[in-house]
Amino acid sequence: MSDTAAFIYWYGAMILMSIIGLPLAQYLFHDWRDKGYIFARYIGLFLVAMPLWLLSSLHIVQFNQLSVIIFVVAGVSVAGYLIGKRKIKLTRGMIAQELMFFIFFAVWCVIRSYNSDIFGTEKMMNLAFMNSINLTEYMPPADPWYTGGTINYYYLGHYMYVFIAKLLGISTGLVYNLALTSIIAQFTVSVYAIIRRLTVKRESFIADNAALLGAVWISFGGNLHYPYKFIESVFSGEVFKYFFPDPTRIIPFAIDEFPAYSIVLGDVHGHYISLPFFVLGLALLIASSRVAFDDARKLKLTAIISVFIISMYGVNSWDIITMLFLFTAMHAVQAYQTGRHWKKLASDFVRLQLALVVPGLLLMLPYIFNFTPAVGGVGLVQFDQRSPIVPWVQMWGFFIIGSLAYASFVVLRKRERSQLGLLAAVVVVILAMFAVESANAEALKGNAMWLIGWSIVRITAMAGFAVLLWNRFADKKTLFVAPLFAVAAFCLIEGVEIFFFKDIFYTSNPDYFRTNTVFKFYYHAWVLWGIAVSWFFFRILTAVKGRPRLLSAVALTGFILFCMSTSYIFKAVNDFYPVNANIPIERTLDGTAWITTDHPADDALIDWMNANIEGQPVILEAVGEAYTYAARISTHTGFRTVMGWPTHEWQWRGEARLAFDRADDVRVMYTTQSATELHQLLDQYGVEYIVIGQEEYTKYQDINLPLLQSQFEPLYSQSGTMLLKVR
Incomplete structure (x- = not known):
């Protein structure tokens, strides 16, 4: 299928899901100006995909194209009846949101086509999940990298997109990138709808623009690290050297990613897949709060x-x-x-x-x-392991500025001199500590007393702002949600300075013990605090709209900060996608097309196996390191292999031995001199096919090819790549 056809079919499926979800969305969001239209898309997907998942899990109905079509037809039929009965009509707000979704979706499809390869970081893992789910008749899906086991990781997001793939008959290579781009489009417009609902005003230029700019900032903005480093290079006279992942690793021994980095990187991973579901949850919370x-x-x-x-x-x-x-x-x-x-x-x-x-x-x-769950409880973060001032402020600087601006606005309006003095003191202390740490970073690194002092200042500032919000909005039945988001973000950000979940990072690499905890909760805090700050900005603008000069000053300041943050997305796109390169580029949305050029022999074998082998058999292929080309056949077919990426299986299953013992057994099967030992291990893992290609020759240089060829017939042999049939 061509890219254009896949794009049209996929977008059509998105419209179809919106139709299915529209009646329930209108019920849940009946008092919203747009009736929750943008959320209807994922509500609809949920309504048809999850019942089939449940019935498949109970071994009542198979997960295949026919069952998917039946569920979608049933969903459309019921929705059509309810839409007609309730006389639901499209509004200008709904059309505007659909147009916004289409624009973001189309633009990112174009950008992604410049570098659509499903390779590097977690991409092959996610594709392996999708291909395994695609071959699954009864849930849970088999783990493609651990024969005999099922996927012991969160896979329902991947399942949702494979559901659409089965409906349309589109290859997973295309689905991967169409899912990637539709996620950011759905997330951005959903955030817009949430901020617009929180602004309450029915028709307002300020509200519309605050919501749009807020959504774009949350989705495509970077943290303060990028502009900070640029300004630093200007004053130092050094050449500005920057790579787009730099701001996502500034908290020591942690990951501090944000949505803009995720969309550019292109990993259809759990934290990214969940973005539309997460904001749907926030929208449902707002609906419930009413x-x-x-x-x-x-x-x-x-x-x-x-x-x-x-x-x-x-x-x-x-x-x-x-x-x-x-x-x-x-x-x-x-x-x-x-x-x-x-x-x-x-x-x-x-x-x-x-x-x-x-x-x-x-x-x-x-x-x-x-x-x-591969989690062994909750631990406490020691004082000397907590986040230093400089990277913490670089991470949350834009949010801090927005919150301080709103706090200053509230205090000035109340004319509370004591509170204004306290606020000024907090700002001065933070700036002073930031300056001291900037000048003495090495000397203060891991200094427990310094970090205790910083923790006290940080907690005091957050608690003070939370009290200010409570006093102002606790009794306001329709206005407390945005302040609640801000306070929740504070709790998440401060919570990871106190607690962490004991996962593989804690056991395998103690320095990175809270990597995952910081990563996942910072991601949530970015969205929550971002929505709150956008709402704060709207409140300030509406309060000063009768004073043109002040309104212009506030709007200009906000826009400058917006531009500073969103400048990151242009840098990131330029780094990862050769959109400005003066070289010929074969643009495509098929994320597996690169294999045809880089690994033609593997590509031919994968195509042959997908066309000629049914079911989900067990194959033997080379084991390799994470984030590499290893496990390439199981990844691109969905077939089960003895072992894929050992460190990932260790992470998912919690035991290193389970993964690395299998890796050793794979080596033995390729290199043993004993036919008895070979057959014993092949029987143990139920291996049906043996792959012998460049990866195997490179990984196992002492491969016993004569023994393997003498024991099993070659089912496929081309360009030095073979597939042997075991049983």
Whole structure:
């Protein structure tokens, strides 16, 4: 299928999902100006994909193209009936959001076509998951890199996109990049819709632009590190050298990524796949916040929301922690707003919390029973291991500026001199500590007393701002959500300075013990705090709109900061995509096309195997390091191999021995001098085909080719690449 046809079919499927989800979206977001139109897309996908996943998990219905078509036709039929019955009509807001989605989707498809290769970082892992799911009839899908096991990782997001692939009959090489680009489009427009809802105003130039600029900033903006380093180079007179991953590794021994980096890098990984689902969860929280705590509809609404929230556990398990925290906090604030005695509220609160968890938990039981988290508890971060001032401020600088601006605005309007003095003191202390650490970075590195002092200042500032927001909005039944997002972001950011989850990084490389914890919760905080800051900016603008000069000054300042942040995306795109290169480029959205040029022999074998071998057999191929070309046949076919990337299997299964023992066995099977030993190991793993190509010759230079050829017939042989049939 051509790129153009795939693009059109995929976009058509997106429209189809929106139609399926529109009736429920209108019910959930009935008081939104746009009726939650943009969220209908993923609601619709959820409504047709998840029931099939459940029935497949229970071995009632096979996951294949016919079942997918039946579920989609049923979904469209029911939606069409409800749309007609309720007389749902398109509005200008809906059309505008669809146009925004199309523009972002199309632009990123064009950009991605300059470097669509599914290679490097986690890309091959994600493609392997997609191809395995594509061959799966009954869930859970087989682990393509660990024969005999199922995928012990979050795979539901990958499943959703394979569901669309089966519907359309599009190859996973194309689906990978179409999913990548549609995710950022959906995320950006969803954030726009959320900010626009929080601004409340029905028709407002300020509200529309605050929402649009806020969404673009959150999706495509970088942190303060990039402009900081540029300014630093100007003053030092040095040549400005910068690579787009630089701002994502500034917190020592951690990962501090953000959406703009993810879309450019192109890993369709759990944290990125979950972005549209995460913001759907935020939208559902806003919808729930509009229904009073003691309203009879609250319990029913919460039960419906539950299936969307708890299912996030299978898309990116970290999301569910933040979501449950947010909903619990929202319920607590609403309970406080009723003014009733806490004893009378307790039973209602418990019922709501059960409604939030139980329905979704029942849906997810098949996933939970087949998933073993590779986490060994929670640990405490020592003071000398916490984030230094300079990288922390570089990470959150734009958010800090926005929050301080709003705090200053509130204090100045109240004319509270004492609070203004306290605010000024906090700013001065932070700037002074930043300057001291900048000048003495090595001397203060890991200094516990210095980091304790910084923690006290940071917590004091966050707590003070949280109190300011509480005093101003705790009693406002329709205005507390954005402040809640800000406070939740503070809790996440500060929480990773105190606690961490004990995962593979903790056991395999102790210096990086909190890498994953910082990574996943910073990602959430970026979205939450970004939405809150956009709302703060809107509040300031609307308050000064009657004073043209002040309005212009505030708007100009905000726009300058916006440009400083979003300049990162242009640098990142220029680094990763040769859009300005004066060389001929074969542009394509097929992420597997590069193999035809770089590895033609492997490409021919993969095509032959996909065309001639049915089912999901076990193959033997070379084992290799993570993020390399290793496990290339299982990745591009979805067939099971004895071992793919050992470190990843260690991460997923929690035991290094399980992975590395298999890697040793693979070496033995390729190099042994004993036919008995060879057959014993092949039988142990149920190997049906043996791959012998350039990767095997390179990895196992003592490969016993005569023995292998004497024992098994060559099913395929071309350009020095062979496929031997074992059974």
